Amino acid sequence: MIVAEDSAILREGIVRLLTDEGFEVPAHCGDTGPLLDLVAQHRPDVVLLDIRMPPTHTDEGIRAAAAIRERHPGTGVLLLSQYVETVGTVQALLQNQHGFGYLLKERVADADELADALKRVADGGTVVEPEVVARLMDAPRPADPLDELTAREREVLALMAEGRSNEAIAQRLVIGGKTVETHVRNIFTKLQLEADLMDHRRVMAVLTYLRA
Numbered sequence: 129m130i131v132a133e134d135s136a137i138l139r140e141g142i143v144r145l146l147t148d149e150g151f152e153v154p155a156h157c158g159d160t161g162p163l164l165d166l167v168a169q170h171r172p173d174v175v176l177l178d179i180r181m182p183p184t185h186t187d188e189g190i191r192a193a194a195a196i197r198e199r200h201p202g203t204g205v206l207l208l209s210q211y212v213e214t215v216g217t218v219q220a221l222l223q224n225q226h227g228f229g230y231l232l233k234e235r236v237a238d239a240d241e242l243a244d245a246l247k248r249v250a251d252g253g254t255v256v257e258p259e260v261v262a263r264l265m266d267a268p269r270p271a272d273p274l275d276e277l278t279a280r281e282r283e284v285l286a287l288m289a290e291g292r293s294n295e296a297i298a299q300r301l302v303i304g305g306k307t308v309e310t311h312v313r314n315i316f317t318k319l320q321l322e323a324d325l326m327d328h329r330r331v332m333a334v335l336t337y338l339r340a
Contacts, residue, residue, distance in 0.1 A: 129246065130170060131156040132163050132177045132192070133208070134185075142176065142236060149243040158182070160192040167200055173250040174204035174227070178215060197228075204249035208233050212259050226331070229255035229291070239290045248291055254334065255291040263285075273336065276318040284311040 129151055131137040136158060142155050155166045159182040167175060174288030175196060181188035193205045212232070229249040235241055235257075245255045277285065280301075287297045294308045301308075312330075319336050321329040 129172045129174045129176060129250070130163070130166055130176065131155055132158075132160060132181065132189070134158050134181050138233075138236070145236070145239050146176075146243070146246070149239055151246070160188045163192055164195060164199065165229070167196055167203060171200070172203060174206060174246050176206050176208065176246065179207050179209040192229075202227075204228065204246075204252065206231065206246055206249045206255065208236070212257070226254070227252045227282060229253075230257050231255065231259055232257050234261065253291050254289075254331075256289050256338075258290055258327060263291050273319050277315060281311050281315050281318070285315055285333060285337050288330060289314075289337050289339075 129146065130144050131139055131146070133142060133156070139156055139158065143156055145279060146153055154170050154172075157163055157166060160177075163175070163177075175193075176192055177189045179189035180186060181192070189207055189209075193207055196205055206229035208231055210233050227249050229245055231245055232241070235245070248255050264308055274282070274285075283301060284297055287300055292300065294305060294312065298305045298308045315333055316329050319333055321332050321336075
């Protein structure tokens with residue numbers, strides 16, 4: 129994997145933490161300038177990337193993530209941010225819903241959680257910061273298919289949007305696995321997501337949730 133973070137102290141700390149967790153980090157950088165060349169050279173499974181990078185410290189990370197996903201679709205991208213930035217994050221996610229993640233920097237202190245998120249993104253999964261999901265859920269929106277969901281189904285869908293498996297959802301909500309499966313089927317039905325070999329219904333349900 130490759131780490132892109134402009135703070136030298138934080139970058140070195142992340143590299144050491146991930147190395148201790150068993151990750152190979154052949155390269156890291158302090159801005160997005162050399163990042164695409166490093167990705168092309170090393171072909172990492174995943175890139176850990178700060179959203180606000182030099183020179184403007186605004187959306188360089190998001191634009192770099194989009195470029196990586198376009199040029200190297202097999203490489204996962206996990207964005208880090210000090211703040212909840214829902215608009216840019218959702219836009220980047222919608223460009224390619226596979227192998228994408230967004231976490232707040234405070235999560236870096238939890239080595240196990242960061243390692244788990246990186247592994248899930250590297251395997252093609254999606255990891256979205258719970259606070260981002262909550263912000264999206266609370267945002268005003270016009271009537272949409274989500275209005276048909278029950279409160280429990282919304283909880284299940286929100287956890288799906290965080291990248292949680294059915295087993296993890298069952299543990300979080302303290303309900304049975306069969307109950308989770310029933311809620312997921314109801315979500316698919318209410319969002320009118322028919323089984324399709326071309327579109328993964330779980331991914332499409334999450335995208336419907338994030339667009340709302």
